[in-house]
Amino acid sequence: MMSSKIGLACIIDDDSMYVNLIKKIIEAKSLCQNLMVFKNGEEALNYFEVILNNLDKKSIPEIIFLDINMPVMDGWEFLEGFTKIKNKLGKTITLYIVSSSINPIDIERAKSINSVKDYLIKPVTIEDLESIFLNQPA
Amino acid sequence: MLQNELFDNVIRDFNAGYWELYNDPDKEKWSQKFYESTGYSQQELDPTIDYFLENLIHKEDVDVFRDNFLNYKKNNINFKQHIKILTKEGVYKLYRCATNDELPVNIKSEINLLFFFEVKLQPEQDIAKDNFYYKETAQMTATGSWYVDFKKRKSYWDFETRRILEYPDDYIPSLKDSANYYAEDCQQQAADCFFNCAMAGTPFDTEIKMVTANKRVFWVRAIGKPVYNENKEIIGIRGVFQDIDDIKRKEIRLQKSMDIIASQNSRLFNFAHIVSHNLRSHTSNLSLLVQLIEDIDNPEEKIELVNEVKQISLSLNTTIEHLNEIVAIHTNKDQEKKNIKFQDSLNVVLNGIGQTIALSKTKIEVDFKELEEIIYIPAYMESILLNLITNSIKYKHKDRDPLIQIKTYTEEKNKYLKITDNGRGIDMKLFKDKIFGMYKTFHYNKDAVGIGLFLTKNQVESLNGTISVESDVDQGTTFIIEF
Numbered sequence: 001m002m003s004s005k006i007g008l009a010c011i012i013d014d015d016s017m018y019v020n021l022i023k024k025i026i027e028a029k030s031l032c033q034n035l036m037v038f039k040n041g042e043e044a045l046n047y048f049e050v051i052l053n054n055l056d057k058k059s060i061p062e063i064i065f066l067d068i069n070m071p072v073m074d075g076w077e078f079l080e081g082f083t084k085i086k087n088k089l090g091k092t093i094t095l096y097i098v099s100s101s102i103n104p105i106d107i108e109r110a111k112s113i114n115s116v117k118d119y120l121i122k123p124v125t126i127e128d129l130e131s132i133f134l135n136q137p138a
Numbered sequence: 139m140l141q142n143e144l145f146d147n148v149i150r151d152f153n154a155g156y157w158e159l160y161n162d163p164d165k166e167k168w169s170q171k172f173y174e175s176t177g178y179s180q181q182e183l184d185p186t187i188d189y190f191l192e193n194l195i196h197k198e199d200v201d202v203f204r205d206n207f208l209n210y211k212k213n214n215i216n217f218k219q220h221i222k223i224l225t226k227e228g229v230y231k232l233y234r235c236a237t238n239d240e241l242p243v244n245i246k247s248e249i250n251l252l253f254f255f256e257v258k259l260q261p262e263q264d265i266a267k268d269n270f271y272y273k274e275t276a277q278m279t280a281t282g283s284w285y286v287d288f289k290k291r292k293s294y295w296d297f298e299t300r301r302i303l304e305y306p307d308d309y310i311p312s313l314k315d316s317a318n319y320y321a322e323d324c325q326q327q328a329a330d331c332f333f334n335c336a337m338a339g340t341p342f343d344t345e346i347k348m349v350t351a352n353k354r355v356f357w358v359r360a361i362g363k364p365v366y367n368e369n370k371e372i373i374g375i376r377g378v379f380q381d382i383d384d385i386k387r388k389e390i391r392l393q394k395s396m397d398i399i400a401s402q403n404s405r406l407f408n409f410a411h412i413v414s415h416n417l418r419s420h421t422s423n424l425s426l427l428v429q430l431i432e433d434i435d436n437p438e439e440k441i442e443l444v445n446e447v448k449q450i451s452l453s454l455n456t457t458i459e460h461l462n463e464i465v466a467i468h469t470n471k472d473q474e475k476k477n478i479k480f481q482d483s484l485n486v487v488l489n490g491i492g493q494t495i496a497l498s499k500t501k502i503e504v505d506f507k508e509l510e511e512i513i514y515i516p517a518y519m520e521s522i523l524l525n526l527i528t529n530s531i532k533y534k535h536k537d538r539d540p541l542i543q544i545k546t547y548t549e550e551k552n553k554y555l556k557i558t559d560n561g562r563g564i565d566m567k568l569f570k571d572k573i574f575g576m577y578k579t580f581h582y583n584k585d586a587v588g589i590g591l592f593l594t595k596n597q598v599e600s601l602n603g604t605i606s607v608e609s610d611v612d613q614g615t616t617f618i619i620e621f
Binding site: 024101 | 411414415418419421422423424425426427429430433434443446449450453
């Protein structure tokens with residue numbers, strides 16, 4: 001099996017079933033070495049703000065999968081905060097929105113945001129995930 | 139602009155003399171055709187309005203023409219009028235005056251033009267005819283004219299104004315009590331219109347409710363414009379009242395049904411979205427799971443994954459139940475409404491959650507004095523009270539026991555229910571638009587599902603009410619329902 005190029009990936013999603021399944025796929029396919037999970041935008045943003053004060057590049061994920069509809073702080077609000085700090089993190093982070101929303105307004109909005117690499121509509125396929133992880137620039 | 143070929147053609151076809159009006163009176167210009175038609179040469183006349191009023195126009199026509207002219211020039215109010223002009227030959231010729239609005243629609247003039255069309259009819263005949271038409275028009279369109287004379291401090295009504303306002307033919311309108319001709323809630327509007335017209339010369343054209351002699355309130359289109367004297371001072375207001383009650387009431391009814399349809403449509407759309415979104419999250423998990431099962435070779439792991447299907451099926455059922463509850467609201471809204479006492483509904487709720495209240499040491503203060511009962515669907519009232527009360531308890535402040543104040547009241551004939559708590563509050567800056575959304579939770583409580591307020595809002599709105607919220611973090615939250 002190919003050794004994974006990605007050290008750390010991050011999922012921000014409140015659907016625990018979805019997160020478990022993705023975890024299992026990543027494990028089964030050894031897509032990355034470590035995975036961290038946040039239940040909503042606020043938890044994730046808090047994490048990044050802490051890292052900002054205590055720069056440790058190993059704790060910064062190379063890839064983020066962000067849900068839109070979440071309690072407390074949704075994906076849009078997270079993006080607002082994240083865009084402000086992401087350049088200070090000193091590492092390229094590829095961010096995908098992964099949502100079950102097929103609302104064209106959401107899709108347009110996502111594509112208009114610079115930090116967003118692509119908009120994936122749930123369900124994602126194992127092939128999608130593989131190609132995202134394997135084509136990720138090191 | 140005036141050199142415009144199209145425009146010139148139109149003017150030629152009009153075969154009429156005209157004036158070009160400018161803010162600067164010295165620039166005003168009378169056309170060649172105007173001189174030809176009246177028989178004068180350009181040297182003989184001083185082309186100003188004052189000269190015209192003094193020397194050329196028949197004195198019977200002076201006052202009305204002056205008003206029309208000034209209103210046209212200052213306020214762009216188009217007019218039509220028959221006037222008699224003294225010609226070089228020493229006799230009066232009849233003209234029909236018309237303004238920019240008679241220009242063909244494809245011709246736009248940047249300046250105000252005033253046209254003088256020669257009328258071949260005998261003046262007497264024409265005026266008699268005018269009078270006949272005026273009465274016919276007034277009666278058939280239910281349009282009465284009126285005049286307020288500031289100097290004599292009197293108002294005058296024509297026969298049709300008296301008729302639509304249901305006053306006898308010999309009734310003399312009162313200027314002093316004129317506010318009483320308008321419905322109470324429209325008196326300010328009427329005062330504003332008349333004041334602005336009298337002081338600033340601003341004409342008005344508005345829809346307003348008036349009151350007849352028999353105290354019947356009805357809708358009127360009221361148009362008024364200032365009347366000027368020789369010194370261009372405003373000396374009165376003249377205008378018309380048109381009875382538009384039938385049309386206006388139809389319009390209001392139509393607007394109401396449109397609002398209802400629009401809100402139902404937006405709820406339906408919203409619901410379709412919710413259904414799609416909430417089902418999709420389960421189906422996409424299911425699809426992901428199936429992929430995984432197919433992909434994994436180890437039979438033990440496969441069986442483990444199959445167990446996950448159970449979990450998804452459970453979640454799917456819960457979602458469907460929630461969706462059913464929403465559908466039920468819309469089908470149940472035709473349930474029988476009953477006259478219910480707020481206290482009775484509250485008692486039902488409190489009996490059901492007595493233990494929760496006791497355990498959380500919740501204190502509930504109730505004030506139903508101002509509004510004790512309402513016609514409503516009992517199940518909805520109970521559900522609304524239950525949701526709001528349990529919310530207040532669920533999101534109580536960690537430093538104090540919950541205090542919930544429930545009050546009902548009326549304001550301007552509308553009925554309200556207000557529920558205030560001293561809980562931890564909601565950050566309105568962040569969550570204002572989401573409070574009533576489905577599956578939106580703002581706190582970290584484990585038992586937060588995000589369905590209660592969504593259901594409450596749907597119940598209130600299905601019976602054409604509204605619900606609003608005010609909140610301060612750490613202070614508490616207030617929900618106000620307008621029934």
